[in-house]
Structure formats: C-alpha cells, structure tokens
C-alpha cells in the first residue's frame with residue numbers, strides 16, 4: 001500500500017494520517033488474543049501502571065511473539081512509512097499499550113522525538129510512529145489527542161517527568177500546550193482524537209505533540225505503537241535498555257500482505273528469554289562507521 005500525493009500533502013500539513021479499519025477483524029483478532037499471555041509475564045519488558053498490576057506498556061513483543069513479529073513486517077504498515085521517509089527503516093521501538101478498563105493512566109503531553117533525541121541521541125526527526133488499535137477506540141476509553149500541525153514547530157521545550165506516571169517521559173508544559181492548541185484552531189480543531197474500530201491505524205510524525213487521558217470506562221483500549229526510524233538516522237547512545245530502544249539497525253523486510261492470517265517463518269531472537277545485554281546501558285556515544 002502506497003500513499004497518494006494528496007495523503008502526503010495532508011500528512012505534511014497536519015502531521016498525521018488516519019486509516020479506519022486498515023486491518024480486518026480476523027487479522028486484528030490474531031494479535032488481540034496473544035496479548036493476555038504477554039501481559040501476564042513477570043518480565044522487565046512489562047511496565048505496570050503506578051501502584052497497580054495492570055500493564056501500561058509491553059515492550060519488544062516483535063522479538064518474542066510470533067503474531068507481533070509478523071505485524072512488525074506488515075507491508076500495510078511499513079510501506080506508507082517508507083513512502084514518507086524515502087528510505088529503508090528499522091524498528092526503533094515496539095510497544096503494546098494497555099490503557100486497561102478503569103486502570104489505564106494518562107500519557108502527558110509530549111513529542112516522541114523529544115525523548116528519542118534527549119535519551120537515545122537520535123540525530124534527526126526522521127522516524128515515524130504508527131498506532132494500530134487492538135480494541136475499538138471511542139471518546140470514552142482514553143483516545144489519543146493530537147495538536148494538528150504541531151510537528152511544524154520541530155523539537156519544543158520539554159522537561160523530564162519522573163513522577164506523574166510509572167514511565168519517565170519528556171513532557172511539554174501547559175502554557176506552551178495552550179499556545180499550540182490556540183494556533184491550531186483552539187476549540188475548533190485545535191485538538192483532534194482519531195477514533196474507530198479495532199484494526200484502525202494512525203501514522204503520526206515524531207514531532208507531533210500528543211497525549212491521552214485516563215481510561216475510566218469498562219472498555220480496554222489496547223493499541224500497538226511501532227516506531228520506525230530511517231536506517232541512516234539510527235540512535236547514537238544506549239542510555240535506555242535495549243527492550244525500550246532497539247540496537248539492531250537491520251532494514252525491515254516486509255512479508256506478504258496476508259501475513260497475519262497465514263503463517264510465515266519469522267525470527268524470534270528473544271523467544272527463550274531476553275539476553276542480559278538487553279538490560280545494559282551506557283552514557284557513551286556509540287562510534288559510527290561510514
């Protein structure tokens with residue numbers, strides 16, 4: 001699947017594209033049914049909500065779960081991002097966010113590239129986020145909120161929030177959020193929340209300012225977030241563990257379009273457990289060979 005000129009222009013203007021129903025119910029089910037067993041694991045890669053057992057984020061499932069390894073190579077997800085970045089891609093980050101019924105906590109206002117720059121020394125913003133809904137997303141279960149056009153501001157000022165939720169994040173302060181929302185149309189379109197059935201997909205720019213509220217509804221809002229980075233733009237520091245910020249810069253090779261409903265062999269390097277090296281971190285800048 002490739003993007004049209006009109007979609008490329010819309011992405012440039014607004015910083016995101018929404019594809020309702022991009023994956024069928026049958027394809028989505030293959031993913032959804034694998035989640036409870038992954039969330040039940042007592043592993044470092046499952047980050048739980050502050051003071052609770054509910055999983056906030058599961059990291060790196062594409063390295064140990066077959067359905068998610070196939071999703072990570074899906075042409076309906078990878079090809080549009082290749083069109084936007086014009087280069088081969090590697091997987092920088094892979095998350096299955098829970099936002100579980102009654103328990104899912106907020107994600108503060110932030111830009112993902114802010115964290116990738118500050119923590120991982122990713123050289124430029126040439127990386128893209130993809131969200132794939134595994135549950136229906138409505139106004140009730142904590143949909144994403146975007147400030148359209150905010151990616152045009154580049155990297156904005158942010159501070160490292162280590163206390164609000166269980167996951168550290170570089171967050172944008174409220175006066176700046178108010179300004180950005182006003183600039184985007186205030187009450188008339190200054191914040192948008194794409195909503196739709198399970199299987200819907202959003203592509204969004206790594207500098208697009210976004211957030212989500214808590215989930216007080218009885219409906220889970222599980223979603224996969226894949227962050228794809230241009231290979232030449234790979235991170236230059238391993239300050240965060242490898243299960244959060246990946247260190248394998250091999251270009252993604254797509255599987256056929258039916259890869260969620262037919263089995264194709266995939267490599268699962270962490271199938272028997274995460275290597276100890278994935279927990280090692282360093283403040284050194286890594287050498288780049290030409």
Ligand code: SIN
Pocket residue numbers: 097099107142143144210211212223225
């Ligand atoms: C994120 O920004 O990484 C996650 C937001 C969400 O799951 O609502």
Ligand code: MN
Pocket residue numbers: 110111112210
């Ligand atoms: Mn984010």
